[in-house]
Amino acid sequence: xxxxxxxxxxxxxxxxxxxxxxxxxxxxxxxxxxxxxxxxxxxxxxxxxxxxxxxxxxxxxxxxxxxxxxxxxxxxxxxxxxxxxxxxxxxxxxxxxxxxxxxxxxxxxxxxxxxxxxxxxxxxxxxxxxxxxxxxxxxxxxxxxxxxxxxxxxxxxxxxxxxxxxxxxxxxxxxxxxxxxxxxxxxxxxxxxxxxxxxxxxxxxxxxxxxxxxxxxxxxxxxxxxxxxx
Amino acid sequence: xxxxxxxxxxxxxxxxxxxxxxxxxxxxxxxxxxxxxxxxxxxxxxxxxxxxxxxxxxxxxxxxxxxxxxxxxxxxxxxxxxxxxxxxxxxxxxxxxxxxxxxxxxxxxxxxxxxxx
Numbered sequence: 001x002x003x004x005x006x007x008x009x010x011x012x013x014x015x016x017x018x019x020x021x022x023x024x025x026x027x028x029x030x031x032x033x034x035x036x037x038x039x040x041x042x043x044x045x046x047x048x049x050x051x052x053x054x055x056x057x058x059x060x061x062x063x064x065x066x067x068x069x070x071x072x073x074x075x076x077x078x079x080x081x082x083x084x085x086x087x088x089x090x091x092x093x094x095x096x097x098x099x100x101x102x103x104x105x106x107x108x109x110x111x112x113x114x115x116x117x118x119x120x121x122x123x124x125x126x127x128x129x130x131x132x133x134x135x136x137x138x139x140x141x142x143x144x145x146x147x148x149x150x151x152x153x154x155x156x157x158x159x160x161x162x163x164x165x166x167x168x169x170x171x172x173x174x175x176x177x178x179x180x181x182x183x184x185x186x187x188x189x190x191x192x193x194x195x196x197x198x199x200x201x202x203x204x205x206x207x208x209x210x211x212x213x214x215x216x217x218x219x220x221x222x223x224x225x226x227x228x229x230x
Numbered sequence: 231x232x233x234x235x236x237x238x239x240x241x242x243x244x245x246x247x248x249x250x251x252x253x254x255x256x257x258x259x260x261x262x263x264x265x266x267x268x269x270x271x272x273x274x275x276x277x278x279x280x281x282x283x284x285x286x287x288x289x290x291x292x293x294x295x296x297x298x299x300x301x302x303x304x305x306x307x308x309x310x311x312x313x314x315x316x317x318x319x320x321x322x323x324x325x326x327x328x329x330x331x332x333x334x335x336x337x338x339x340x341x342x343x344x345x346x347x
Contacts, residue, residue: 004245011255018259021278022266034278037259041285044252048296050306053313057288060313065281065320072274072324076331081271081338094269102261109253128301137303144307156314163318171325173332 007047014040031069038062052138252293259286273330273337277323284316 013036020033038061045054131140145153243251259282266279288309295305327337334341 001245004247007247007251008244011251014255015258015262018262018282021275021282022262022270027272027275030275030278034281037282038285041289044255044289045292047247048252048292049300050292050296050303050309053288053292053306053309056310056313060317061281061285065317068320068324069274069278072277072327075328076274076337079336081336081340084340094265097268098261098265101264102257105257105260106254109257110250125301137306140303141306141310144303145310149307152311156311160314160318163322167321167325170322171328 003047006043010040010043010047013037014044027073028070031066031073034069035062035066038066049132049137051136052141249293249297252289256286256289256293259283259289271339273327273339273342274324276339277320277327280323281316281320284312284319288312 017033017035017037017040021030021037024030024033038057042054042057042062045051045057263279263281263283263286266282267276270276270279291305291309291312295303295309299305330342331337
């Protein structure tokens with residue numbers, strides 16, 4: 001009974017959060033809805049004897065991935081898209097496609113798994129239940145990962161390394177030429193000198209009289225920043 | 231226990247939670263994720279929807295593991311691999327988003343038409 005209450009609460013939260021992710025107008029709120037969904041899914045894991053996975057889900061998705069998404073949102077900024085006229089079919093096609101997929105999945109799922117008791121979960125052997133109850137699923141998972149699944153495990157770590165290098169390489173801007181170009185440009189050196197002068201002037205003279213930076217010099221750093229960001 | 235649940239009247243689906251419930255939630259989340267992938271204009275929202283779909287698969291894996299083979303945790307190991315790969319995918323995906331933003335100064339999916347014939 002208590003399990004049913006927990007399940008339905010998490011189910012409502014997960015599906016509501018997912019709908020919020022897809023349909024909310026603001027992308028920032030979508031990311032926050034994503035946290036709700038991920039946490040509810042961690043709850044499902046706990047209900048299914050997967051306590052290690054629940055913790056991993058919380059750490060990787062709720063903390064790591066959502067923060068990365070939020071960084072992406074902050075980096076690209078919130079901007080209004082150019083209005084675009086869409087026909088009625090264009091607007092409703094995604095809903096129709098998703099609905100048909102859902103229908104197909106449900107029909108196939110019920111048809112395939114109906115005979116093995118769709119509303120029954122498997123039974124634990126007494127010794128497994130004792131192990132799970134005493135120390136959770138972590139030790140069993142670790143034994144499996146380092147015995148039967150050791151090759152996929154190593155491959156996954158290589159994949160993570162490659163993905164990290166690739167992400168750095170893709171996201172990094174081409175700095176090598178730019179640094180030489182902008183930092184060794186004569187204007188940059190002059191501007192730096194002008195700022196250094198201004199700084200000493202501000203320190204030594206009255207603040208009111210010391211405004212030695214001419215317009216020419218002040219526009220230069222802005223240009224630098226704009227050129228750097230591109 | 232299993233026989234007892236099967237003997238219960240069908241109206242008890244509300245209180246006796248089983249594999250079918252988890253699968254229904256998983257399928258629903260997967261469909262909502264697909265809706266987000268093909269229906270939204272913001273590229274980061276598309277990435278989030280892909281994560282939703284991967285998470286739906288994770289629910290199904292863990293529920294099946296618990297239903298079919300509860301004494302062995304192979305399904306959970308697969309779920310860990312899905313988690314790993316989705317983390318890698320998110321990192322590369324966001325790097326691509328940032329590179330695209332730098333090239334086009336927008337995150338609108340409709341603006342990325344460079345490869346359209």
